[in-house]
Amino acid sequence: MKRVELLINDSLYNEYMRRIEEEEREAKFCHHDFHHHLDVSRIAYILVLEHNDLKYFIKECGLTGKLAAKEVIYAAGLLHDIGKWKEYKAGVDHAVYGSRLARDILPRAFFNPNEVDIICRAIYEHRNISKDMSFLGERLHRADNLSRNCSECEYRSQCTKVKNKEISVSTLEY
Incomplete structure (x- = not known):
């Protein structure tokens, strides 16, 4: 996945990741670091594979093949919180x-x-589930929720995601 490697090594990507780290220095929970981004990428890809949707995704989005699809999914996961x-x-x-x-x-x-366009739409959509969201936006949303074990977090009572009910038992079902 050469393009994903280029993305990870990109100076702008790393600058934005540094800014996130700086802003979250005092945060006790839900860091949006590289590990979270990679977890979301992997989970999104697994969701697509487990439901046998890779061919559908390739055809629906006009992608060139399996590698391109995997790189698009990983890029969306790696960039989904870049504006945090x-x-x-x-x-x-x-x-x-x-x-x-x-972009x-x-x-x-x-x-x-x-x-x-596919990646940016998914990033744009990833916060809130809706019936009109793209295939990748929906997978990214689910992967983001599944990447956090909120029920085990000692800071659960302080978490805005839990307070806003963005994380629930129903989001863990797929």
Whole structure:
């Protein structure tokens, strides 16, 4: 996955990851670090594979094959929270802002315009489930929720995701 490696080594990606780390230095829970991004990527890919949806995803999105599909899924997972630092700083929606940031990073890793659109739409959609969301947006949303073991977290009572019921038993069902 050469393009994913290029993405991970990209200077802009690393700058935004550094900003997230800086903003979360004092946070006790739900860090949006590289491990979280990689977990979301892997879980999203597993969800697609477990439901035998890879061929469907390739055809629906006009992708060139399995490797391109895997790279698109991983890129979406690795970038889904890239705008989180701006949410901390200015209160903007990190999904909306992150989708804009991703549009600058993805071409640098040789993702084509179609792939950029697919990834950025999924990033934009990942916060809230809806009936109109894209295939990848829905998988990314589920993967993001599944990546956190909130029921075991000692800081659960302080968590806004738990308070807003974005994490529930129903989100763990797939």
